[in-house]
Amino acid sequence: VSPACEQTPALLDGRLVGGERAAAEQHARSCERCRPQLEAWKRFSDGYRAQVPPVAKPSVEETRRMMRKARGLAAPVRSARPWVMIAAAAAAAGAIAVVVVGLNRAPQTVPAMAELADGQVVPLVGDTVEGVADRGALLRVGDDRVGVAAHSRVRLLRHDRERVRLRLEAGSVAASVNHRAPGQSFSVESGGFEVTVVGTRFRV
């Protein structure tokens, strides 16, 4: 190992400038020990930068969403006129109640997709997902995931914001489920029993 070889890591780190950099580069190109290091790193870093698109600036809407959340975190400011705040709070509570009632009347549907054995993801048109031999299948209901084992069959009985309900007709499933808010549930029924989520991962 020549003293010049010891400069190669610093060259690849980008720590050298000017004449030092030029000399180290010249050495690395001609040295049998350093050339593979230089070429491999260049190949990787150039390839990586070419594959990864630059990150775009945040849109105005994204910044607004961020600032709305930030304001929600801020400490409440004391009002000089408490009765104004009480009246405003009462009006806001009334508005929230109306919205919640409205949502209860018409629960929105959670998107349900099935991932097939070949990796293809298709919208779930019917209600049944079958685990193909050897590889099984994956059911995506919103952000929740249900692994359907090989030779298994599961039927999606209901999927909306309030409730996701599955019936296991054959075989076994594993579910990875997000935390449920009060009034929401995720359940799997099978053989006369119903398993309702209390944690975030379970098997049936």
Add this chain to the structure above:
Amino acid sequence: LSASREQLSARDDLAAQVPSDAELMERLKRGDTQALEPLYERYRGVVYAIGQRHAGRLNADDAEDLCQDVFLTLIKLADRYRPGNTLRGWLCGIAVQKARRLRQGRWFRQGLLSKFYRPKQVPFGAGQVAEQHLDMERILDRLPATSREIVVLCLIEDLDAADVAAALGINVNAVWTRLHRARERIRELLEEADG
């Protein structure tokens, strides 16, 4: 000459109007959340990139959620910021912590589901090199976590060693040592892929 003097003076005035990180953090400490907006516009790119590349291939919504989580954490931790420290490195550190947790959560989830469902794997190796489509992100995925972190941070917008060290809570010499180790492993993986 007088025109260019005016231009320089206008540029200096503009620079004086742009608040520094320390000034904005001071306002944030006092509860002025409006100070977050310029910080978000200034550093959202690098935080987004860390989320996207460190936690794995996040979709746009997950990456945005992670960004917002990082900046909301900044509000909560504003008291701990000391002027003179690099805010960029500090934010990157919060992003790395959150991305690690996200990656770990996905790893557990995939571990459980993979017992039931195994999607078809795309082969990794010589065939791809021949087609000149070697996926560098897949090379990155095969690195140990500490090596992947250091490579991602150094390659993203060319973060300097001081920022990387601040982000990972290590000293600058440890950054160079880890980067050297990561490069060695990358070379081995490229040779392996070449067959």
